[in-house]
Amino acid sequence: xxGVTQSPTHLIKTRGQxxxxxxxxxxxxxxxxxxxxxxxxxxxxxxxxYEEEERQRGNFPDRFSGHQFPNYSSELNVNALLxxxxxxxxxxxxxxxxxxxxxxxxxxxxxxxx
Amino acid sequence: xxxVEQSPQSxxxxxxxxxxxxxxxxxxxxxxxxxxxxxTGRGPVSLTIMTFSENTKSNGRYTATLDADTKQSSxxxxxxxxxxxxxxxxxxxEAGGGADGLTFGKGTxxxxxx
Numbered sequence: 001x002x003g004v005t006q007s008p009t010h011l012i013k014t015r016g017q018x019x020x021x022x023x024x025x026x027x028x029x030x031x032x033x034x035x036x037x038x039x040x041x042x043x044x045x046x047x048x049x050y051e052e053e054e055r056q057r058g059n060f061p062d063r064f065s066g067h068q069f070p071n072y073s074s075e076l077n078v079n080a081l082l083x084x085x086x087x088x089x090x091x092x093x094x095x096x097x098x099x100x101x102x103x104x105x106x107x108x109x110x111x112x113x114x
Numbered sequence: 115x116x117x118v119e120q121s122p123q124s125x126x127x128x129x130x131x132x133x134x135x136x137x138x139x140x141x142x143x144x145x146x147x148x149x150x151x152x153x154t155g156r157g158p159v160s161l162t163i164m165t166f167s168e169n170t171k172s173n174g175r176y177t178a179t180l181d182a183d184t185k186q187s188s189x190x191x192x193x194x195x196x197x198x199x200x201x202x203x204x205x206x207x208e209a210g211g212g213a214d215g216l217t218f219g220k221g222t223x224x225x226x227x228x
Contacts, residue, residue, distance in 0.1 A: 004157070042118075042203055042218030043158070056212050090157055103148075103216075105157035 002027060004093050004106035012112045013081050021076040021109045025093030029104070031055075032074040034066060035090040037108070043090055049074050050096060078111075086113045116141040118206050118219035126225045131194055135222045137187040137204035145209040149178050149189050152201045152221065161189070161202075191224075199226045 005024045013019050025032050031050045035043035045058035049068035068074045072093075078085055088108040095101045118139045127133050139147070146165045150158035162171045162178040164187070171178050175198075177190045191198055201221040208215040 006157075040220065042205075042220050044218075045216065088155070102160050102163065105150075105159070107157045108155075110155070 004029075004091055004104050006089075006091050006106035006109050008109055009107065010110045010112075012114060015081055015083060015113055017081050017113075018077065018079045019081060019111060021078075021089050021091075021111070022073065023075070023091030023093075023106060024073045025091075026104045029093035029095055030072045031094050031096050032068060032072065033092045033094070033103075034074070034076045035092065036060070036085075037088040037090055039087075046076070081113045083113050086111060116206070116208060116217045118204055118217045120202075120204050120219035120222050122222060123220070124223040124225070126227060127194055129194060129196055129226050129228050132190065132192050133194060133224065135189045135191075135202050135204075135224070137189070137206075137219060139185050139187075139204070139206045139217070141185075141206040141208050141217050143209040144182060144185075145207040145211070145215070147178075147180055147187050148205040148207070149176070149187075150203040150205060152203055154200070158203055194226045196226050196228060199224060 007022045033048040034046040037043040046060050047057040048055045052068045063079045065077045090108045091106045092103045094103045121136045148163050149161040152158040164180045166182050175192045180187045201223050203221040204219040
């Protein structure tokens, strides 16, 4: 049973460019959340997708957008990259419903903006 | 504002020794508390989930405690191994908080020395 998979694992972009990160949730999970984790910090919630719609959003600018596909996989897009966007981007999946459900994280995508 | 504070920020112990990590939170209303282990450059992996009624929960050599009255939790690691070297993140869910109802601590960076 594959867990949460993310791609690419590492990438380097130039300031002003755009980036797309991809995520496949754990088998059977239909809810996908994205987090940004800067070095030495805890993850910060970006947004969550369920049934192909953005269900909730954290305190991130509109440069951060996403999409969920019918197979529950998801993309995170960041436009007009800034140096401060350099971070580990984590995708997490879970089952809907109980707030006690385990949240499974992928290995993350390391984004470096130069 | 909901906050999760972890201490110490970093800790170095010898292999085979025990250690205890602390987590204090102000999240209210409380739903559950989670401990995650995050190896460097990897995604977090769930260790335990504790609800209001649970005081102690074990996962192998990891034992988490929760005092919901004082809003404190601890993670005790017994007979540490080199593979325990990682960051340990405390996460508290706000009841009814939805997708962004998780508040993450900054983690305790644990180093096990041979």
